[in-house]
Amino acid sequence: DTAVSQTPKYLVTQMGNDKSIKCEQNLGHDTMYWYKQDSKKFLKIMFSYNNKELIINETVPNRFSPKSPDKAHLNLHINSLELGDSAVYFCASSQVTGTEAFFGQGTRLTVV
Amino acid sequence: GENVEQHPSTLSVQEGDSAVIKCTYSDSASNYFPWYKQELGKRPQLIIDIRSNVGEKKDQRIAVTLNKTAKHFSLHITETQPEDSAVYFCAARGNQFYFGTGTSLTVIP
Numbered sequence: 075d076t077a078v079s080q081t082p083k084y085l086v087t088q089m090g091n092d093k094s095i096k097c098e099q100n101l102g103h104d105t106m107y108w109y110k111q112d113s114k115k116f117l118k119i120m121f122s123y124n125n126k127e128l129i130i131n132e133t134v135p136n137r138f139s140p141k142s143p144d145k146a147h148l149n150l151h152i153n154s155l156e157l158g159d160s161a162v163y164f165c166a167s168s169q170v171t172g173t174e175a176f177f178g179q180g181t182r183l184t185v186v
Numbered sequence: 187g188e189n190v191e192q193h194p195s196t197l198s199v200q201e202g203d204s205a206v207i208k209c210t211y212s213d214s215a216s217n218y219f220p221w222y223k224q225e226l227g228k229r230p231q232l233i234i235d236i237r238s239n240v241g242e243k244k245d246q247r248i249a250v251t252l253n254k255t256a257k258h259f260s261l262h263i264t265e266t267q268p269e270d271s272a273v274y275f276c277a278a279r280g281n282q283f284y285f286g287t288g289t290s291l292t293v294i295p
Binding site for chain 2: 107109114115116117118119122129131164166168173174175177178179180
């Protein structure tokens with residue numbers, strides 16, 4: 075069974091479009107995250123979310139918004155896509171106390 | 187928020203030699219320090235971790251050391267093999283996971 079799964083794996087879209095990436099975890103974790111990995115391989119935290127708190131990295135444009143329909147899902151919505159949004163986006167999950175984060179397989183977003 | 191610095195950004199070693207990657211962090215509230223390995227085109231995966239109440243941990247050819255006073259921790263890989271070639275990330279966890287900038291390790295056969 076896949077622990078953290080995200081869809082789609084690849085996403086190619088035009089500038090100005092709105093798109094969503096879905097993430098689901100079946101580990102029973104209470105915290106989920108979105109990371110952006112750019113061409114230099116830097117892993118930058120975008121959001122972390124549990125049922126009590128959403129923490130937003132202050133550098134993330136408000137075109138990006140997380141939506142959590144339930145504890146096992148954290149989807150990422152992106153409005154008005156820009157060329158600079160092209161990157162690999164990773165979803166991850168963990169327990170709120172200090173344990174490892176498990177990553178999804180990543181979504182490679184290409185904005186043309 | 188937390189600031190995690192990682193060095194070096196690239197590292198080449200001969201097969202069989204040791205590799206050392208170093209990280210520093212800024213938030214004294216961080217209490218969990220995992221290391222991830224990311225192979226090309228794949229997701230980051232945990233290889234070893236250490237908690238703030240432990241100074242050193244070893245798992246076969248890999249070991250991690252932590253100096254809480256100095257706020258730095260290191261990954262040591264001994265007897266490197268070509269399959270160790272990958273990007274390695276350190277991380278520090280307080281209220282979120284903050285990752286270092288990554289080290290691209292190449293093991294030359």
